[in-house]
Amino acid sequence: MAGGKRARLLACMIGLLFGAPLAGCGGSAAEPATTPKSEPKPAQTAGEEKPAEPPAPAVDVAAMFATEQAQQPVHLLGTPDGKLKARIEATTTPTVAVEDGLVIITAPNGPSAVQCFVSPARKDSAEVLRLMADGTLGKAAPDHRWVDVHGDQAGGWPYVIARAHYLVDTPKGKLAGDFKIASSARGETTVACLYDAPGHYASFERVLRGLLETLDTAENRELPKALRSEITRTRLDGRMVSLSFNETRKDGKAEVFESFDAMLTLGPEGTLASSDSAKTETFRKGRLESGTYAQSKHGEMDYKLELSSKKDVYSVAGTLQDKPFTAEFTVAGGLPDSERSDAAACVVHRGKKPNSEIMGYVPDADPSAPTPMHFEKSPDPANHLRVSLGKAQGLIMDVTVDAECAMDKGVMRAGEVAIEIERLWLEKHGK
Amino acid sequence: MILRAALCACTLAACATAAPAPEPTTPANTASAAANVPVPVPVPAASPAPSVKIAQPIGSVRLSGNVAALREGKPVLFTVHGTSAPARSRLALSHPEARTTGDSITIGPGTLPTPVLERHRAPSFVVDSDQPAVLALAQSIPPGTPLAELRARIGAHFARIQYGDFWTASRAAARQAGDCTEHAVLLAAVARAHGLPARVVLGYAVLTDDQNGYAFGHAWTEIHDGKQWQRFDATPTSNLNPTYIILSELDDEGPGYAIGTSELISILLRTSLDVELAP
Numbered sequence: 001m002a003g004g005k006r007a008r009l010l011a012c013m014i015g016l017l018f019g020a021p022l023a024g025c026g027g028s029a030a031e032p033a034t035t036p037k038s039e040p041k042p043a044q045t046a047g048e049e050k051p052a053e054p055p056a057p058a059v060d061v062a063a064m065f066a067t068e069q070a071q072q073p074v075h076l077l078g079t080p081d082g083k084l085k086a087r088i089e090a091t092t093t094p095t096v097a098v099e100d101g102l103v104i105i106t107a108p109n110g111p112s113a114v115q116c117f118v119s120p121a122r123k124d125s126a127e128v129l130r131l132m133a134d135g136t137l138g139k140a141a142p143d144h145r146w147v148d149v150h151g152d153q154a155g156g157w158p159y160v161i162a163r164a165h166y167l168v169d170t171p172k173g174k175l176a177g178d179f180k181i182a183s184s185a186r187g188e189t190t191v192a193c194l195y196d197a198p199g200h201y202a203s204f205e206r207v208l209r210g211l212l213e214t215l216d217t218a219e220n221r222e223l224p225k226a227l228r229s230e231i232t233r234t235r236l237d238g239r240m241v242s243l244s245f246n247e248t249r250k251d252g253k254a255e256v257f258e259s260f261d262a263m264l265t266l267g268p269e270g271t272l273a274s275s276d277s278a279k280t281e282t283f284r285k286g287r288l289e290s291g292t293y294a295q296s297k298h299g300e301m302d303y304k305l306e307l308s309s310k311k312d313v314y315s316v317a318g319t320l321q322d323k324p325f326t327a328e329f330t331v332a333g334g335l336p337d338s339e340r341s342d343a344a345a346c347v348v349h350r351g352k353k354p355n356s357e358i359m360g361y362v363p364d365a366d367p368s369a370p371t372p373m374h375f376e377k378s379p380d381p382a383n384h385l386r387v388s389l390g391k392a393q394g395l396i397m398d399v400t401v402d403a404e405c406a407m408d409k410g411v412m413r414a415g416e417v418a419i420e421i422e423r424l425w426l427e428k429h430g431k
Numbered sequence: 432m433i434l435r436a437a438l439c440a441c442t443l444a445a446c447a448t449a450a451p452a453p454e455p456t457t458p459a460n461t462a463s464a465a466a467n468v469p470v471p472v473p474v475p476a477a478s479p480a481p482s483v484k485i486a487q488p489i490g491s492v493r494l495s496g497n498v499a500a501l502r503e504g505k506p507v508l509f510t511v512h513g514t515s516a517p518a519r520s521r522l523a524l525s526h527p528e529a530r531t532t533g534d535s536i537t538i539g540p541g542t543l544p545t546p547v548l549e550r551h552r553a554p555s556f557v558v559d560s561d562q563p564a565v566l567a568l569a570q571s572i573p574p575g576t577p578l579a580e581l582r583a584r585i586g587a588h589f590a591r592i593q594y595g596d597f598w599t600a601s602r603a604a605a606r607q608a609g610d611c612t613e614h615a616v617l618l619a620a621v622a623r624a625h626g627l628p629a630r631v632v633l634g635y636a637v638l639t640d641d642q643n644g645y646a647f648g649h650a651w652t653e654i655h656d657g658k659q660w661q662r663f664d665a666t667p668t669s670n671l672n673p674t675y676i677i678l679s680e681l682d683d684e685g686p687g688y689a690i691g692t693s694e695l696i697s698i699l700l701r702t703s704l705d706v707e708l709a710p
Contacts, residue, residue: 268594297596320686321599323562327686366687388517390694396515417700 065165065178067199069110074210079103083218084118089207107207112197114207120219123190124276126262127299129160129183132192133272137179141166144179145270148201151243151262153231153425155213157191158243159184160264162272163201180204184212185260186245188219224249231425237418241265242275248338254289255337257281274298277364287334288314293363305363309334320367327368331359335370338406346405348375349384365389383411397421492699494637496706498644501637501674506709509635509676511536511702518698525679540709543632543680547655551628555684558616558631560623562601568617569624578654581625582663585618592667597692612692614665615650615681628655631681632662633695635704636673644706648699651675676704 078085090107103118144166151160161182242263263275277295291307305318359370378386383398399410409422528539554561593608600620603613622629636649651664
């Protein structure tokens with residue numbers, strides 16, 4: 001998940017951002033009609049009265065922050081070596097530069113330019129967003145407040161996007177600014193875009209979506225076709241909590257399942273909290289053979305675990321909350337692949353059994369043992385199945401499933417809190 | 432596939448504590464207030480120091496019944512409604528004074544079992560009293576320090592309140608951050624490092640004002656003083672003198688502690704409490 005190469009690239013991106021016309025986190029900011037503190041005026045003599053200076057016009061910052069831009073022309077762009085091709089919306093011709101393998105796209109839009117950085121390596125997208133925000137906004141305008149975070153997908157690229165309002169000191173007084181940032185990762189490519197100008201939040205997202213939908217990179221072109229790719233979104237009371245990208249590929253006789261999860265939430269006092277997790281699991285003959293699991297929060301590793309197996313005996317080794325960790329457990333018949341777990345859901349969904357149970361390896365729940373998952377018919381007519389997790393079945397989710405009994409969407413209600421998971425995108429290429 | 436759902440379930444604590452979106456008004460207000468007059472610009476407040484406030488508790492539940500009795504310090508019974516059958520079984524098993532009745536579970540004033548067990552003294556994965564960060568903190572507090580002062584020292588060790596995780600005591604000691612669970616495990620770990628039996632308790636804290644009661648999921652510590660178990664809450668919540676309702680001891684202190692705790696949090700989130708005077 002983490003790595004020296006990734007760290008260097010990220011440092012490079014941030015360095016470039018500082019060198020770039022960081023619209024100054026102030027340069028493009030809206031200037032409120034605040035005047036600097038007035039100097040004490042000397043007493044005036046009769047007859048010397050000068051006409052009062054006209055008052056500075058009041059600026060409606062709220063209106064400025066609500067400004068959007070109509071669709072602009074779409075431009076074709078690419079690198080000279082043909083490794084990157086895409087289209088991007090821009091008021092005038094966008095520019096493309098390549099520095100140390102990082103492609104920098106500058107697309108003028110409205111009062112500023114959308115800047116996008118395309119890296120030929122997969123990075124943790126929530127962490128990329130947080131680090132870039134810290135390296136730009138955090139340094140140039142520490143007096144800021146995140147006001148929105150959300151996520152979606154465009155052309156099979158999951159993206160997270162966030163907006164912050166800020167204040168900066170200038171000789172003329174405080175300036176109010178409006179900063180937008182987004183990140184996305186798919187395959188071996190990571191994209192991060194930012195825009196620092198009042199308003200244009202929806203316009204920025206439209207530019208980003210257009211870029212992602214048309215983005216074609218050499219690194220991703222070389223990847224083998226996936227059997228199945230999927231993007232899901234988790235929301236808490238309607239607000240995005242995380243986006244997941246799951247993909248299954250064939251590797252000889254084995255199937256490799258990869259999952260990347262980016263969690264980005266607004267914290268107390270307008271702060272931004274980020275967490276990324278990644279796992280790779282190898283299945284053979286319907287059972288989990290090996291896996292790697294990692295999770296970091298705010299750049300700090302929570303766990304990094306390797307799972308291996310010999311027949312029905314699984315061994316886990318790695319680091320958990322800064323401590324070395326090992327465990328061993330046995331699962332008769334092995335931990336099931338998605339086909340077997342979907343089959344367990346199917347027997348209940350199709351009325352062949354009143355309930356069924358499978359075991360799964362969920363390090364978030366218990367890294368030392370398999371976690372039981374219980375299926376039964378949902379008492380809620382709007383849903384197909386009720387899935388209970390844990391020994392006491394205390395975690396309950398009502399789900400709807402597709403024709404293959406894979407979860408399409410699910411909701412976990414806990415008091416007045418509703419946690420919903422929904423599939424945003426699915427692509428299948430068969431076996 | 433459905434395992435993905437499980438992942439979210441297991442971050443329920445984090446999900447449930449996500450803060451509401453802040454009002455996107457700071458700069459806008461700045462401008463509208465500014466007009467033509469030099470007006471001091473309000474600057475967004477920096478993160479406040481830990482203080483006595485109950486922001487984003489693990490999960491709140493509806494509370495009804497004789498709330499006044501709580502305020503007056505009278506013994507009360509709590510009826511927990513709306514938990515699933517397995518959850519009721521779990522609560523009944525983990526609470527010695529609980530009894531299940533129909534759709535609810537009735538819990539008396541409540542104490543946990545009195546014997547001191549070996550696990551109350553030994554380091555565990557989450558109450559890791561043998562780790563350097565915990566030992567360093569324990570060594571900075573003289574042995575024999577009165578327990579109330581020990582509680583205060585642990586509370587003061589936290590530089591910031593950080594909601595949503597459930598870290599080990601050593602991580603909480605090193606990061607000097609956390610919410611009620613980190614306070615509870617760190618106090619228990621330091622107590623064990625001092626040779627005192629200690630355990631972590633999960634349940635509700637109930638606060639009342641003149642009109643209403645307010646219950647939320649909480650964690651605290653019990654330390655055995657040689658004669659009996661005593662409750663210590665190292666969080667700022669304790670300054671509000673809440674009523675504590677024990678639901679369970681953190682009985683699994685191993686690496687899988689998260690699933691049991693998540694289940695309990697989930698139960699807390701979907702329950703309501705009736706409060707009545709004890710007979």
